[in-house]
Amino acid sequence: MSLTTGSAREVAIAAKSASHVLATLPASARNEALTAIHAGLTAARDEILAANARDLNLARQAAADGKLSQSLVARLDLGKKGKWEDMLKGILDVRELDDPVGKVTLRTRLDDGLDLERVTCPIGVLLIIFEARPEVIANIASLAVKSGNAAILKGGKESTESFVAISRAISAALETTRVANGAIQLVTTRDVIPELLALDQHIDLVIPRGSNELVRYIKSNTKIPVLGHADGLCSIFLDGSADPTMAADVIVDSKTSYPAACNSLETLLVQESALSTILPTVATALAAKGVELRCDAQSKAALLKSSPDLKVLDASEEDYATEFLSLTLAIKTVSDVQEAIAHINAHGSHHTDAILTADKARAELFMNAVDSAGVYHNASTRFADGMRYGFGTEVGISTNKIHSRGPVGLEGLMIYKYKIRGGGQVTAIFGEGEGKKQFKHQRLALD
Amino acid sequence: MSLTTGSAREVAIAAKSASHVLATLPASARNEALTAIHAGLTAARDEILAANARDLNLARQAAADGKLSQSLVARLDLGKKGKWEDMLKGILDVRELDDPVGKVTLRTRLDDGLDLERVTCPIGVLLIIFEARPEVIANIASLAVKSGNAAILKGGKESTESFVAISRAISAALETTRVANGAIQLVTTRDVIPELLALDQHIDLVIPRGSNELVRYIKSNTKIPVLGHADGLCSIFLDGSADPTMAADVIVDSKTSYPAACNSLETLLVQESALSTILPTVATALAAKGVELRCDAQSKAALLKSSPDLKVLDASEEDYATEFLSLTLAIKTVSDVQEAIAHINAHGSHHTDAILTADKARAELFMNAVDSAGVYHNASTRFADGMRYGFGTEVGISTNKIHSRGPVGLEGLMIYKYKIRGGGQVTAIFGEGEGKKQFKHQRLALD
Numbered sequence: 001m002s003l004t005t006g007s008a009r010e011v012a013i014a015a016k017s018a019s020h021v022l023a024t025l026p027a028s029a030r031n032e033a034l035t036a037i038h039a040g041l042t043a044a045r046d047e048i049l050a051a052n053a054r055d056l057n058l059a060r061q062a063a064a065d066g067k068l069s070q071s072l073v074a075r076l077d078l079g080k081k082g083k084w085e086d087m088l089k090g091i092l093d094v095r096e097l098d099d100p101v102g103k104v105t106l107r108t109r110l111d112d113g114l115d116l117e118r119v120t121c122p123i124g125v126l127l128i129i130f131e132a133r134p135e136v137i138a139n140i141a142s143l144a145v146k147s148g149n150a151a152i153l154k155g156g157k158e159s160t161e162s163f164v165a166i167s168r169a170i171s172a173a174l175e176t177t178r179v180a181n182g183a184i185q186l187v188t189t190r191d192v193i194p195e196l197l198a199l200d201q202h203i204d205l206v207i208p209r210g211s212n213e214l215v216r217y218i219k220s221n222t223k224i225p226v227l228g229h230a231d232g233l234c235s236i237f238l239d240g241s242a243d244p245t246m247a248a249d250v251i252v253d254s255k256t257s258y259p260a261a262c263n264s265l266e267t268l269l270v271q272e273s274a275l276s277t278i279l280p281t282v283a284t285a286l287a288a289k290g291v292e293l294r295c296d297a298q299s300k301a302a303l304l305k306s307s308p309d310l311k312v313l314d315a316s317e318e319d320y321a322t323e324f325l326s327l328t329l330a331i332k333t334v335s336d337v338q339e340a341i342a343h344i345n346a347h348g349s350h351h352t353d354a355i356l357t358a359d360k361a362r363a364e365l366f367m368n369a370v371d372s373a374g375v376y377h378n379a380s381t382r383f384a385d386g387m388r389y390g391f392g393t394e395v396g397i398s399t400n401k402i403h404s405r406g407p408v409g410l411e412g413l414m415i416y417k418y419k420i421r422g423g424g425q426v427t428a429i430f431g432e433g434e435g436k437k438q439f440k441h442q443r444l445a446l447d
Numbered sequence: 448m449s450l451t452t453g454s455a456r457e458v459a460i461a462a463k464s465a466s467h468v469l470a471t472l473p474a475s476a477r478n479e480a481l482t483a484i485h486a487g488l489t490a491a492r493d494e495i496l497a498a499n500a501r502d503l504n505l506a507r508q509a510a511a512d513g514k515l516s517q518s519l520v521a522r523l524d525l526g527k528k529g530k531w532e533d534m535l536k537g538i539l540d541v542r543e544l545d546d547p548v549g550k551v552t553l554r555t556r557l558d559d560g561l562d563l564e565r566v567t568c569p570i571g572v573l574l575i576i577f578e579a580r581p582e583v584i585a586n587i588a589s590l591a592v593k594s595g596n597a598a599i600l601k602g603g604k605e606s607t608e609s610f611v612a613i614s615r616a617i618s619a620a621l622e623t624t625r626v627a628n629g630a631i632q633l634v635t636t637r638d639v640i641p642e643l644l645a646l647d648q649h650i651d652l653v654i655p656r657g658s659n660e661l662v663r664y665i666k667s668n669t670k671i672p673v674l675g676h677a678d679g680l681c682s683i684f685l686d687g688s689a690d691p692t693m694a695a696d697v698i699v700d701s702k703t704s705y706p707a708a709c710n711s712l713e714t715l716l717v718q719e720s721a722l723s724t725i726l727p728t729v730a731t732a733l734a735a736k737g738v739e740l741r742c743d744a745q746s747k748a749a750l751l752k753s754s755p756d757l758k759v760l761d762a763s764e765e766d767y768a769t770e771f772l773s774l775t776l777a778i779k780t781v782s783d784v785q786e787a788i789a790h791i792n793a794h795g796s797h798h799t800d801a802i803l804t805a806d807k808a809r810a811e812l813f814m815n816a817v818d819s820a821g822v823y824h825n826a827s828t829r830f831a832d833g834m835r836y837g838f839g840t841e842v843g844i845s846t847n848k849i850h851s852r853g854p855v856g857l858e859g860l861m862i863y864k865y866k867i868r869g870g871g872q873v874t875a876i877f878g879e880g881e882g883k884k885q886f887k888h889q890r891l892a893l894d
Contacts, residue, residue, distance in 0.1 A: 020792050024815045108837050114826060116836055123848050124818065204848040223670055225849045246871030253873030345467050356871075367866050368471045368549075371571065379561060379869030388874070389563055389865070390555050390888035401570050401651040402672045403850040406865045418836070418853045419814050422826030424693030424803075426700030427835070441837035 008195035011152055011185055012202035015125045018182035019150035023122050025178055027099040033145050033177040034095040038088060040173025041138060041166065045084070051165035052078040052134060059158050068158065075133045076159055087135040094142040097392045100410045101148045107444040111430075111437065113423045115444070120414045122148035124204040127196055129154045129218060131210035134162035140209075141170055141184050143395060147413040150183045152196065152203070156210070160188060197222035205413075207396055212323070227408060229399040231349035232262025233323045234381040237340035237366065238282065239357035240273030246378065247278055247356045248285040253380040254354070256289045260325045262397060263352050263374075263384040267320055267330045269340045275302035275333060283310055283331075291327045294319050298333040320347050337362050341369045348372060350399045352384040352406075373399055373406035455642035458599055458632055459649035462572045465629035466597035470569050472625055474546040480592050480624040481542040485535060487620025488585060488613065492531070498612035499525040499581060506605050515605070522580045523606055534582040541589040544839050547857045548595045556889040558877075560870045567861045569595035571651040574643055576601050576665060578657035581609035587656075588617055588631050590842060594860040597630045599643065599650070603657070607635060644669035652860075654843055659770070674859060676846040678796035679709025680770045681828040684787035684813065685729065686804035687720030693825065694725055694803045695732040700827040701801070703736045707772045709844060710799050710821075710831040714767055714777045716787045722749035722780060730757055730778075738774045741766050745780040767794050784809050788816045795819060797846045799831040799853075820846055820853035 006014070022030075041048070059076050062068035078084055106118035126149050130136045137153055144151035155163045167186040174181060187196070196203065200223045207227045208215045215230040236254060238247055254265035270279050275298065283293060283303050287310055294315035295303065303312050319330040320343075334340045337355070344353050352374030355366040363377035374384045384407060386394025391409030398405050404412035430437050453461070469477075488495070506523050509515035525531055553565035573596050577583045584600055591598035602610045614633040621628060634643070643650065647670045654674045655662045662677040683701060685694055701712035717726050722745065730740060730750050734757055741762035742750065750759050766777040767790075781787045784802070791800050799821035802813040810824040821831045831854060833841025838856030845852050851859035877884050 016792075020788070020816055020818055023818070024812065110830070110835065110837070114830075116830075121815075220670075223667075225672060243871065249873050250871055253875050257873070257875045341467070345463075363868070365471060367864075368568075369467055371467055371470070372864065374865045374867070376867040377869065378871050379867045380873045382874040383557070383561075383563075383867055383872075384865075388557065388877070388886060390557070390886065401862050403862075405862055415848050415850075415852055417814075417819065418821045418831075420821070420823040420826045420830055421810070422824065424690065424697055424825050425830075426696050426704070426827045427829040428700050428704045430835070439835060439837060 008187070008192050008199060009202075011187060012125065012196070012199045014182035015150040015152050015185060016202045018180040019122065019124045021180050022148050022150055022183050023101075025148065027101065029178040030099075030145050030148060031095050033174060033179040034091055034142055036173040036177050037138070037141065037145070037170050038091045040169045041088060041091070044165065044169035048162065048165040048169065049079055049084070051161040052076070055134075055159050055161045072132050072158065076162075078134050078162060083135060087138050090135075090139050091142045094139075094146050094393055097146065097410060100146070100414050104446050105416060107446055109440050109442040109444055110420070111425065111440055114425045115421050117419045117421075118416050119419055121417050123413060123415050124149060125202060126151045126413070127154070127203045127206045127224070128152070129193060129206065129208050129210070129214065131156040131214060132158045134159045134166065136209055137163055137166050137186070138170070143393065143410065143413065144184060145179055147410050149413055152185050152187060154187045154193060154196065157190070164188065194221065197224065200224045209396065225400070225403065227398050227400065227404065227412060228396045229262060229349065229351060231323050231399075232264070232351045232397075233266050233321070233347065233349040234263060234351055235267040235269055235344045235348055235353045236265055236381065237269045237334070237337065237344070237353075237355045238271060238274050238278060239337065239355060239359065239362060240271045240277070241358040241362075242274065242278055242356040242378075243358065244278045244281040248282045250354070250356060250378065250380050251282050252285050252289055254382055255286060255291055255329055256327065257380075257382055259327050261382065263382050264325070265329065265381055266323055267332065267347070269332050269334045269343055270299055271337075271340075272298070272333055272335055275299060276306055279303065280306040283307060283312075286329060287311065289327070291329050293329055293331055295331045296333055299331045323349070337366055341366060345369075345371050350401075351397070352376065352381045354379060354381050373397070455634070455639050455646060456649075458634060459572065459643070459646045461629035462597040462599050462632060463649045465627040466569065466571045468627050469592075469595050469597055469630050470548075472595065474548065476625040477546075477592050477595060478542050480621060480626040481538055481589055483620040483624050484585070484588065484592070484617050485538045487616045488535060488538070491612065491616035495609065495612040495616065496526055496531070498608040499523070502581075502606050502608045519579050519605065523609075525581050525609060530582060534585050537582075537586050538589045541586075541593050541840055544593065544857060547593070547861050551893055552863060554891040554893055556887050556891055557867070558872065558884065558887055561872045562868050562891070564866045564868075565863050566866055568864050570860060570862050571596065572649060573598045573860065574601070574650045574653045574671070575599070576640060576653065576655050576657070576661065578603040578661065579605045581606045581613065583656055584610055584613050584633070585617070590840065590857065590860065591631060592626055594857050596860055599632050599634060601634045601640060601643065604637070611635065641668065644671065647671045656843065672847070672850065674845050674847065674851065674855060675843045676709060676796065676798060678770050678846075679711070679798045679844075680713050680768070680794065680796040681710060681799045682714040682716055682791050682795055683712055683801045683803060683828065684716045684781070684784065684791070685718060685721050685725060686784065686802060686806065686809060687718045687724070688805040688809075689721065689725055689803040689825075690805065691725045691728040695729045697801070697803060697825065697827050698729050699732050699736055701829055702733060702738055702776055703774065704827075704829055706774050708829065710829050711772070712776065712828055713770055714779065714794070716779055716781045716790060717746055718784075718787070719745070719780055719782055722746060723753055726750065727753040730754060730759075733776060734758065736774070738776050740776055740778055742778045743780055746778045770796070784813055788813060792816075792818050797848075798844070799823065799828045801826060801828050820844070
């Protein structure tokens with residue numbers, strides 16, 4: 001890793017050039033680099049924690065002056081119990097993952113002695129823009145090295161001292177390996193983000209790790225593909241045939257197990273026929289967890305009738321387009337699954353949506369028609385997570401409709417290339433007509 | 448299909464809404480729609496060819512006035528021998544392809560009764576911008592219906608009458624099917640392209656089919672992902688160990704079998720040690736096919752010495768960054784494979800590049816290090832083609848590093864979604880610590 005003061009353009013060109021070397025390194029060389037990073041950070045522990053303490057002091061002052069939130073200060077703290085150890089363990093966890101480079105995903109015999117292969121390879125240069133959490137830098141550097149991608153890192157200014165110290169340690173560690181210095185570069189120049197976002201000739205993918213505002217800003221200011229999501233407006237459709245206890249459990253988990261997460265529930269759509277039979281059980285369970293219920297007129301009337309003690313507020317149209325990220329839930333009555341599907345496709349953020357129903361056919365229709373990265377039947381929206389899906393790591397959760405979608409593991413940092421190995425074949429001998437050869441197009445085994 | 452005069456925004460919203468229905472149709476319904484389109488066009492043959500004749504008349508006048516090229520006039524002509532039949536056969540060919548929708552590509556048991564599936568699904572709304580060839584509209588409409596995507600079509604103004612006639616026939620045919628009218632819309636409004644390119648909220652992918660200029664314009668004027676390539680600057684590295692006859696065959700095929708194609712050779716990099724041993728054979732064969740050779744000083748000197756009768760011109764720096772699309776070839780001397788790789792990565796267009804060598808290790812290094820969609824060993828660059836790769840159809844050839852790359856078949860019009868089928872599971876019961884469950888993450892068979 002190098003700590004650069006070069007221009008955005010110089011940084012990007014150096015990264016591209018390093019990426020071409022990185023792409024040719026065997027898995028062993030990339031894994032050895034991860035071992036070296038782990039050892040380097042372990043050795044530099046005191047220095048890094050001292051730098052982090054300096055960041056923390058400044059941040060605490062800023063927080064006292066009301067210029068920074070307390071939650072940001074908390075995220076900054078690398079000395080917090082278990083954080084340092086988790087960061088180091090994360091590097092070794094990434095090292096142990098399957099090598100994503102060079103996997104053959106298609107093999108076709110075009111003709112005798114002329115074989116086509118589709119092989120996974122790194123995308124090239126990643127630009128990772130993140131906010132305050134200093135441990136992200138080690139995680140991202142590991143993912144980049146493992147996947148054979150070069151990475152340009154730009155972190156939030158509150159963690160500058162920590163980033164520089166971590167970056168120095170990683171840089172020294174990589175010196176002893178076959179991973180070129182330009183492969184991982186930390187940019188500390190201020191206000192360089194707009195310049196970096198304009199370099200679509202050299203940067204292949206942007207990965208923002210931070211607030212919705214950060215992601216939204218990046219998405220609207222670059223032509224480089226962005227892996228991520230700005231919003232997580234997840235909905236559940238409560239069908240009239242659902243089991244009330246199951247529905248209450250799933251909805252409470254989706255809403256309350258971590259309200260600030262992107263995969264938490266924001267809108268509950270209730271079929272008319274469930275208003276008096278299932279909704280009361282659900283609403284009572286939510287209220288017991290402190291959830292504020294914002295209802296349309298129909299669901300409000302039903303709840304006031306069945307559970308007069310419940311506190312029920314009126315929902316505005318705006319509420320159905322809001323990611324509350326808190327213990328507030330918008331509730332709306334719909335006549336059937338079709339209306340629920342239309343509502344979700346129009347108001348949702350294409351992240352994760354669920355149907356609760358005993359009717360399997362209705363569940364399949366919902367899952368096919370809802371245009372979201374995750375579509376669930378009788379399960380909590382909170383399952384949308386790379387670790388829970390078993391991906392070993394998570395690069396981010398994408399609401400894009402291109403390349404990768406939903407929780408994205410290492411696979412999302414790969415593209416493929418086509419290799420042909422021949423013996424001097426030319427295309428002119430193939431075709432229709434006399435004396436021309438036909439392609440064999442014989443599917444070969446992948447192993 | 449509908450012929451629309453609505454605003455770009457109305458068109459896009461109607462397409463998105465239709466795409467959500469299209470995504471739920473079974474393969475049988477999509478295939479029946481293709482059968483109906485085929486029958487509808489067959490019945491409307493005379494009307495369509497009459498409309499095409501009107502386009503042709505106007506185009507011939509414009510060509511006579513020097514306002515249009517003769518080659519464009521030729522591309523317009525649907526009455527040309529075999530063209531109509533090929534267009535109709537293409538629809539049935541697409542119908543016969545494997546259904547790309549609903550393929551399960553990952554299946555994981557998260558816990559008993561809680562299964563995760565990754566399933567292919569349509570991307571959503573495609574915007575296809577093409578130029579004069581009227582048969583493209585039938586091809587694109589077929590690919591969209593087959594893949595379950597809605598499509599907005601915008602064709603060049605020279606073919607307007609043909610497009611409108613074809614569109615009417617397809618529209619009438621779709622009336623009898625389950626594919627909604629808004630699923631395929633032809634936009635005939637002038638100057639609507641900039642508006643369409645701004646609708647990244649509603650349009651998921653742009654596919655330009657036309658000149659380099661068109662693709663370049665689109666790429667620099669939209670944030671919607673673009674499937675395609677502006678340039679095809681393909682190179683071959685001629686290593687000193689290559690067989691001279693093989694090298695001459697492959698290079699002649701790559702350069703001369705269709706010089707205007709994007710997969711044709713533009714730059715030949717020659718290892719120093721091949722200058723006097725292999726290049727003369729290659730250059731003589733190229734000259735016999737009428738290829739103009741533009742050489743650097745070193746290769747020129749070598750050729751003048753070995754083959755004094757050859758006509759050899761001086762190459763400029765500009766020539767190594769030029770896609771000639773004609774019988775002109777830039778030749779440059781390099782010291783070794785590393786220099787060739789660096790040259791190609793810096794000057795090429797990441798389309799298709801080849802190495803000619805008897806040294807397998809060198810070939811593998813080249814194929815891993817060259818950052819292109821196609822990397823070949825001892826084979827013509829002209830193999831880069833969806834039909835030749837055995838994909839059955841070709842949506843385009845992409846030089847992107849995201850989503851799809853190289854020749855793109857129906858697969859390139861698909862993304863995936865994650866489905867979870869559960870029995871009311873919540874996330875709160877999983878985790879570390881006492882009484883918490885662990886995920887099973889058991890890989891299940893795909894069939």
